[in-house]
Amino acid sequence: MTKDVYVITGGSEDLAIALAQHIGQKGTLLLVDSCEKCLELVKQQLFQQGITDVHCETSDLTSKRAVGTLAEKASELGSLRGLVHAAGLSNASDSKRKMADNVIGMSHVLEAFLPLANETTSAVMVSSMTAYMVPQNGQYMDALKQQLSANLVETLDQFTQGDAGAANSMSKLAVQLIVEDQAWVWGEKGARLNSVSPGMMNVPDAYEDIQAMLDHTPLRRTAEPGEIASAIEFLLSDSASYITGIDLRIDGGTVANYPRMKTAMSQEKMKRF
Incomplete structure (x- = not known):
């Protein structure tokens, strides 16, 4: 009997x-990461x-060639049941690298x-x-929707002006746009494709703006990795059999409260002067 295979990129996160x-x-799990030692520790x-x-x-x-090799490995292990692209969660400070990891890497994986x-x-x-x-x-x-154009990273870098935070946010928006666009071709195979948008996780010694965001998040805390994993597990399961092409926010209500949060944070900054 053919085994179900679950591929997870960013395997040491x-x-x-x-x-x-x-x-x-x-x-069967196939964990993918750039760090061999990290993967070995996770496996243990x-x-x-x-x-x-x-x-x-x-x-x-x-x-593209390396990702093609990964797909061949997954095929050898069994039938693709789940694909989770969790790579790109690093705190790299280089804006172009963030854009490449988040957008180009994901597009290669989907293809x-x-x-x-x-x-x-x-997926x-x-x-x-x-x-x-x-x-x-x-x-x-328009540039975000042209995921694999030859000069995508350079084009988007003109908008972000080298700001790593802006590059991360913009590239994560690209993830959602790509999912919406590609849900059709995955659906033609009978497969489902969605994205999830986690809120803040693992923020030790939160600096001032992060703490302000937590103060204005309805649940008033960061997310546990297991809470995000549970939502992904649901989307991978048959219980989500008619869900595709969507983004699921798992943020404790941060985005829902964002307009009020911005107003409150602006007022607080004004008080300092």
């Missing part, structure tokens, strides 16, 4: 580890928890794994709540 713990007993951790059908691959997801998709396949791309803080009426919107 806390979110990916939590997801592997959630779905590890459901099939999962083994200690009784999750033993785990395979690890190092890869540069910005390389390479589409031929493996079938009526049981569900989930990880975006961010910060995507909702980018105005969706700028000239950059």
Whole structure:
């Protein structure tokens, strides 16, 4: 009997580890990351928890050829049941690298794994709540929709002016736009494609603006990786069989309260003068 295969990129991230713990007993795991040592540590951790059908691959997801090799590996392991692109959560300060990791890498993953998709396949791309803080009426919107144009990163860098935070938010918006666009071709295979937008996770020693955001988040706290993983597990499952082409916010209500938050934060800054 053919095994169900779950591919998780960004395999050493806390979110990916939590997801592997959630779905590890459901099939074969293929964890992907750029750090071989990190993957080995995750594999050992999962083994200690009784999750033993785990395979690890190092890869540069910005390389189309490397991602193609990953898809071949997944095909050898069994039938693609789940694909989760969680790479791109790093705190890299280079804006162009962020854009390449988040947009180019994800586009390569979707292209390479589409031929493996079938009526049981569900793919989930990880975006961010910060995507909702980018105005969706700028000239950059057309560029974001042209995901693999030859000069995409350079074009978007003109809009972000080298600001890593802006590049991260804009690239996460691109994730959502790509999912909306590609849901059709995945649907032609009977497969589903969605994205999730986590709120703040793992913010030790939160600096002032982050703490202000937490103060104005309805649930008043950061998210646990397991809480994001549970939502992804749902989207991967048959319980979400008629959900595709959407973005699911898992942010404790931050975006819903964002207009009031901005007003309150502006007023607070005014008091300092």
